[in-house]
Amino acid sequence: MAKTIAEINEKIRKGKAVVVTAEEVIDIAKEKGIRKAAEEIDVVTTGTFSPMCGSGAFLNIGHSKPRIKLGGGKVYLNDVPVYTGIAAVDVFIGATALPDDDPRNKFYPGEFNYGGGSVIQELVAGKDIRLTAAAYGTDCYPRKKLETLINIRDINEAILFDVRNAYQNYNVAVNLSDKVRYTYMGVLKPNLGNANYCSAGQLSPLLNDPYYKTIGVGTKIFLGGGIGYVAWHGTQHNPTALRGDNGVPRRGAGTLAVIGDLKQMKPEWLVGTSMLGYGCTLTVGIGVPIPILSEEILRYTAVSDAGILAPVVDYSEAYPQREPDILGEVSYAELKSGHIKVQGKDVPTSSLSSYLKAVEIASILRKWIEKGEFLLTEPVAPLPGVESGISSKPLKERPIAE
Amino acid sequence: MNVSRRIVLHFPPNMTGQPVVCRLVKDFGLTFNIIRASVSPGQEGLLILELSGERKNYDKGIKYLTETGIEIQSLSQDVVRDEAKCTHCGACITICPTEAFALEPKTRKVLFDHNKCVVCGLCVKACPPRAMILYF
Numbered sequence: 001m002a003k004t005i006a007e008i009n010e011k012i013r014k015g016k017a018v019v020v021t022a023e024e025v026i027d028i029a030k031e032k033g034i035r036k037a038a039e040e041i042d043v044v045t046t047g048t049f050s051p052m053c054g055s056g057a058f059l060n061i062g063h064s065k066p067r068i069k070l071g072g073g074k075v076y077l078n079d080v081p082v083y084t085g086i087a088a089v090d091v092f093i094g095a096t097a098l099p100d101d102d103p104r105n106k107f108y109p110g111e112f113n114y115g116g117g118s119v120i121q122e123l124v125a126g127k128d129i130r131l132t133a134a135a136y137g138t139d140c141y142p143r144k145k146l147e148t149l150i151n152i153r154d155i156n157e158a159i160l161f162d163v164r165n166a167y168q169n170y171n172v173a174v175n176l177s178d179k180v181r182y183t184y185m186g187v188l189k190p191n192l193g194n195a196n197y198c199s200a201g202q203l204s205p206l207l208n209d210p211y212y213k214t215i216g217v218g219t220k221i222f223l224g225g226g227i228g229y230v231a232w233h234g235t236q237h238n239p240t241a242l243r244g245d246n247g248v249p250r251r252g253a254g255t256l257a258v259i260g261d262l263k264q265m266k267p268e269w270l271v272g273t274s275m276l277g278y279g280c281t282l283t284v285g286i287g288v289p290i291p292i293l294s295e296e297i298l299r300y301t302a303v304s305d306a307g308i309l310a311p312v313v314d315y316s317e318a319y320p321q322r323e324p325d326i327l328g329e330v331s332y333a334e335l336k337s338g339h340i341k342v343q344g345k346d347v348p349t350s351s352l353s354s355y356l357k358a359v360e361i362a363s364i365l366r367k368w369i370e371k372g373e374f375l376l377t378e379p380v381a382p383l384p385g386v387e388s389g390i391s392s393k394p395l396k397e398r399p400i401a402e
Numbered sequence: 403m404n405v406s407r408r409i410v411l412h413f414p415p416n417m418t419g420q421p422v423v424c425r426l427v428k429d430f431g432l433t434f435n436i437i438r439a440s441v442s443p444g445q446e447g448l449l450i451l452e453l454s455g456e457r458k459n460y461d462k463g464i465k466y467l468t469e470t471g472i473e474i475q476s477l478s479q480d481v482v483r484d485e486a487k488c489t490h491c492g493a494c495i496t497i498c499p500t501e502a503f504a505l506e507p508k509t510r511k512v513l514f515d516h517n518k519c520v521v522c523g524l525c526v527k528a529c530p531p532r533a534m535i536l537y538f
């Protein structure tokens with residue numbers, strides 16, 4: 001039955017492709033069996049909508065008259081500092097950047113109401129952004145100061161480039177201590193007061209293609225409400241993580257680096273986000289289409305929440321101290337029931353990843369493909385898989401000799 | 403005796419087009435200061451007022467408001483959800499002490515029951531996109 005991406009694209013062009021979401025495929029596979037389902041279905045769409053700190057955007061703001069060299073200077077967008085260590089008028093705004101005068105955790109827990117993620121969202125929304133810059137001046141770039149409004153419509157390029165997104169599985173965070181912990185996994189109440197998780201589970205892109213058999217460099221995706229591409233494997237990509245019998249990682253494993261034109265994205269799908277006591281970030285919407293090239297690939301997409309396990313980790317001690325201990329494993333079905341058992345205690349669960357929005361993303365992507373507007377791409381290189389032996393390494397500190 | 407109080411008015415959707423506040427001035431001689439308003443026609447509205455006047459008239463004004471079907475909150479604050487901002491992540495669910503948030507099991511939409519809210523403010527800073535807003 002093996003199909004090729006070219007064959008599937010032919011069907012998409014004719015408006016005849018059968019497309020279902022990674023949620024819908026579960027029941028279809030149960031009803032019809034893997035074989036029949038694989039014959040009938042051409043594409044399974046996935047989705048996720050979560051805070052993703054490895055996000056940011058490159059902007060080329062155009063040359064002022066007289067010229068100014070922002071490269072190596074100091075530049076702020078709405079008071080949020082951006083990275084200037086690149087070309088004359090290119091800057092990079094990172095999702096976690098904070099205004100210099102943000103009190104951080106000086107007043108604990110810090111609120112982090114506005115940061116790089118918020119600037120990216122406002123930029124995408126078409127709002128004017130205040131740029132202030134100080135440069136050192138050169139013969140060819142004489143200007144030393146610049147204060148102006150900029151708008152995404154007018155600048156040359158605005159490229160979202162997220163160096164780590166769409167984590168394949170993630171920790172479930174709890175707090176064993178007797179005081180509240182403010183983490184990137186949300187507010188954790190003392191004495192196992194709650195458990196926070198952050199994955200769309202059965203809808204999440206990489207959990208539906210656990211061995212990266214279809215998702216690779218160059219895969220065209222839904223990114224921030226527009227179109228983007230997988231640029232590379234993401235940082236901390238860890239394909240050798242512990243896996244279950246179904247191939248699905250039971251720990252944080254693969255990640256994606258993604259890229260796309262920010263100008264065609266939408267503010268509903270790139271949301272500036274504040275984690276109390278932790279910092280700012282960007283909530284990113286990503287949807288990846290999975291071509292059903294074989295029965296094996298369909299079987300992977302038919303994975304359900306019950307078949308995906310995540311480790312429960314104590315964020316008061318084990319996580320900050322980088323201890324490997326986990327408190328057990330739970331399935332996403334258990335997590336979504338609203339309660340899990342940890343150390344014999346009934347712990348209520350919350351999610352940081354919006355399942356409702358993940359469904360919406362997978363459905364939008366399905367519609368794009370059904371209407372023939374979105375063709376699939378052939379990856380130009382695979383992501384490193386289990387055979388690569390790559391694992392995410394901790395930092396080994398070494399003293400700096402005098 | 404004069405009184406001056408901050409009140410929170412919850413308008414049912416069918417009431418948002420009506421000039422109730424003008425009547426407070428015209429019929430009861432009260433003065434007001436709008437602290438926060440989010441009223442759009444045909445939707446549930448919220449108006450936070452500082453309302454001042456003669457005690458007797460003030461009480462009459464409040465009685466009139468109650469009769470119109472507007473819900474008056476005696477608290478000096480209110481917490482509302484900015485529906486456009488909420489991403490339905492669910493981070494607030496275990497934060498709220500009164501279980502004002504609940505998941506709709508099928509869609510996994512996060513429902514907010516305003517009646518259960520005691521305005522503790524805990525969700526306001528814990529909501530990642532800052533969709534919960536505290537009105538003073």
Ligand code: SF4
Pocket residue numbers: 483487488489490491492493494495503512528529530531532533534
């Ligand atoms: S934490 Fe905020 S965004 Fe998330 S569901 Fe609750 S109100 Fe909505």
Ligand code: SF4
Pocket residue numbers: 481497498499500501502503518519520521522523524525526534
């Ligand atoms: S203010 Fe307090 S009681 Fe009201 S919804 Fe938020 S957490 Fe619950």
